[in-house]
Amino acid sequence: MTKRYLTTNLKVLGRAVLVASLCTTALSACMSANVGEVLHQGYVVDQETLALVPVGSSREQVLLSLGTPSTTATFDNEVFYYISQTRKRPVAFMKPKIIDQSILAVYFDKEGTVSQLAHYTLKDGKVFDMLSRTTPTGGKESSFLGQLLSGPGAGQAAARNLFKDFGK
Numbered sequence: 001m002t003k004r005y006l007t008t009n010l011k012v013l014g015r016a017v018l019v020a021s022l023c024t025t026a027l028s029a030c031m032s033a034n035v036g037e038v039l040h041q042g043y044v045v046d047q048e049t050l051a052l053v054p055v056g057s058s059r060e061q062v063l064l065s066l067g068t069p070s071t072t073a074t075f076d077n078e079v080f081y082y083i084s085q086t087r088k089r090p091v092a093f094m095k096p097k098i099i100d101q102s103i104l105a106v107y108f109d110k111e112g113t114v115s116q117l118a119h120y121t122l123k124d125g126k127v128f129d130m131l132s133r134t135t136p137t138g139g140k141e142s143s144f145l146g147q148l149l150s151g152p153g154a155g156q157a158a159a160r161n162l163f164k165d166f167g168k
Contacts, residue, residue, distance in 0.1 A: 039096055042070060042084030045104050050117070059112045065104070080106040098122065 005078035031057040045066060052065040062080060087096035100122060107116040 007125060036094070037089045039089065040084070041089045042102075043067065043082045043104070044084045044102070047083055050104070053106065055114050055116065058112045059108060062106055062114060063156070066104075069106075078108045080108075093125070 024049040043066075049065060053062050057065075066080075066082060070083040071081045073079040073081075084102045085098055088099050089096040103120040105116075105118040105120065106114055107118065109115040
């Protein structure tokens with residue numbers, strides 16, 4: 001009876017050790033080697049480079065000195081934005097939290113020369129989304145209800161106007 005009791009206890013103990021080691025392995029795979037990973041993204045403008053672009057500089061001089069901007073103004077390209085962010089992620093699979101952000105905005109006048117330089121940080125307002133997956137467009141965006149109320153002919157008329165020269 002003791003032999004049977006000892007064999008049963010060893011099987012239970014073996015399974016418990018196996019389950020514990022699998023759980024430990026699975027949880028350790030979620031952790032990165034460096035707990036509290038810091039991620040740097042974007043273009044950091046130093047003061048020496050910024051001195052090469054005084055007010056009155058041309059758009060070409062800005063591009064040569066600072067390089068291609070991170071993004072530009074949506075429609076008129078009158079503003080260049082150079083953006084950098086520092087984010088911290090406590091664990092590899094968690095969403096990073098923005099801890100620092102720097103935006104250099106270069107404003108141009110109608111002649112294409114620099115009219116103003118502005119430096120914005122995280123304290124100045126909302127977080128700037130560098131990885132936006134949407135493209136803003138001009139014009140009117142109609143809702144689902146608006147499309148229903150406009151009738152079935154509205155979409156057909158727009159398609160006919162769009163493709164009227166296609167068959168010629």
